[in-house]
Amino acid sequence: xxxxxxxxxxxxxxxxxxxxxxxxxxxxxxxxxxxxxxxxxxxxxxxxxxxxxxxxxxxxxxxxxxxxxxxxxxxxxxxxxxxxxxxxxxxxxxxxxxxxxxxxxxxxxxxxxxxxxxxxxxxxxxxxxxxxxxxxxxxxxxxxxxxxxxxxxxxxxxxxxxxxxxxxxxxxxxxxxxxxxxxxxxxxxxxxxxxxxxxxxxxxxxxxxxxxxxxxxxxxxxxxxxxxxxxxxxxxxxxxxxxxxxxxxxxxxxxxxxxxxxxxxxxxx
Ligand SMILES: Nc1ncnc2c1ncn2[C@@H]1O[C@H](COP(=O)(O)OP(=O)(O)OP(=O)(O)O)[C@@H](O)[C@H]1O
Ligand SMILES: [Mg+2]
Numbered sequence: 005x006x007x008x009x010x011x012x013x014x015x016x017x018x019x020x021x022x023x024x025x026x027x028x029x030x031x032x033x034x035x036x037x038x039x040x041x042x043x044x045x046x047x048x049x050x051x052x053x054x055x056x057x058x059x060x061x062x063x064x065x066x067x068x069x070x071x072x073x074x075x076x077x078x079x080x081x082x083x084x085x086x087x088x089x090x091x092x093x094x095x096x097x098x099x100x101x102x103x104x105x106x107x108x109x110x111x112x113x114x115x116x117x118x119x120x121x122x123x124x125x126x127x128x129x130x131x132x133x134x135x136x137x138x139x140x141x142x143x144x145x146x147x148x149x150x151x152x153x154x155x156x157x158x159x160x161x162x163x164x165x166x167x168x169x170x171x172x173x174x175x176x177x178x179x180x181x182x183x184x185x186x187x188x189x190x191x192x193x194x195x196x197x198x199x200x201x202x203x204x205x206x207x208x209x210x211x212x213x214x215x216x217x218x219x220x221x222x223x224x225x226x227x228x229x230x231x232x233x234x235x236x237x238x239x240x241x242x243x244x245x246x247x248x249x250x251x252x253x254x255x256x257x258x259x260x261x262x263x264x265x266x267x268x269x270x271x272x273x
Pocket of ligand 2: 036037038078
């Protein structure tokens with residue numbers, strides 16, 4: 005994907021298999037969101053194709069949704085002045101067959117379809133834990149719940165693949181943990197998940213595989229263990245070993261900081 009002189013995503017070859025949770029990580033500006041935008045038809049890639057279940061997808065968002073790929077956005081995009089339930093119902097429109105005339109006439113077919121849609125939307129709200137807030141306006145929800153509502157709306161299109169762009173951004177540790185459980189539960193429903201996150205603990209706990217984008221290129225792809233141990237990833241992104249004992253340099257830094265602290269304040273930090 006090129007924007008004028010800037011190549012935001014370059015030759016990224018990437019597959020998500022059914023039943024998998026796959027992570028996409030990389031520094032700010034690496035091209036992660038741009039990659040999602042290419043997958044979902046929001047951007048038309050300068051070169052390359054996106055296939056879903058063996059069929060090349062046209063770069064049109066509604067056709068991509070219809071084919072079975074749903075997403076959430078890094079910057080939450082809810083209908084702020086609609087209720088929680090209405091937001092989920094909007095997500096269902098690609099899956100309802102009733103046409104314009106049927107809706108205008110509000111005949112028995114329409115009413116039945118409307119009821120079925122509402123039942124399904126309520127099921128999804130139960131699933132994400134927001135059923136009790138069905139009639140609240142989306143804008144009045146706390147931030148973490150807005151992120152969850154976005155997930156429910158994406159699920160309402162009955163996807164086979166769900167793309168999550170920083171689902172835990174701005175969440176507290178408790179909310180992050182429940183989101184982790186939620187993603188596992190979504191996978192267990194038979195939906196493959198591709199997730200972008202900067203929270204490495206979240207990513208490495210959750211994902212079967214992780215791909216690392218740096219400056220638009222895929223640097224490494226592998227299991228959490230492989231990616232965490234890869235020196236190029238540590239250098240380009242993680243900056244320090246993620247798990248295990250601190251390295252020598254870090255231990256020296258800690259020791260230096262401790263001695264400074266005890267000299268100036270005489271108390272432990
Ligand atoms: N519509 C656009 N027009 C021009 N440049 C763009 C456009 N969208 C993205 N870019 C550029 O592409 C690069 C990749 O941006 P992108 O938002 O994909 O990064 P990211 O990996 O999602 O970063 P972050 O972790 O901060 O969300 C950046 O240099 C960005 O400025
Ligand atoms: Mg992004």
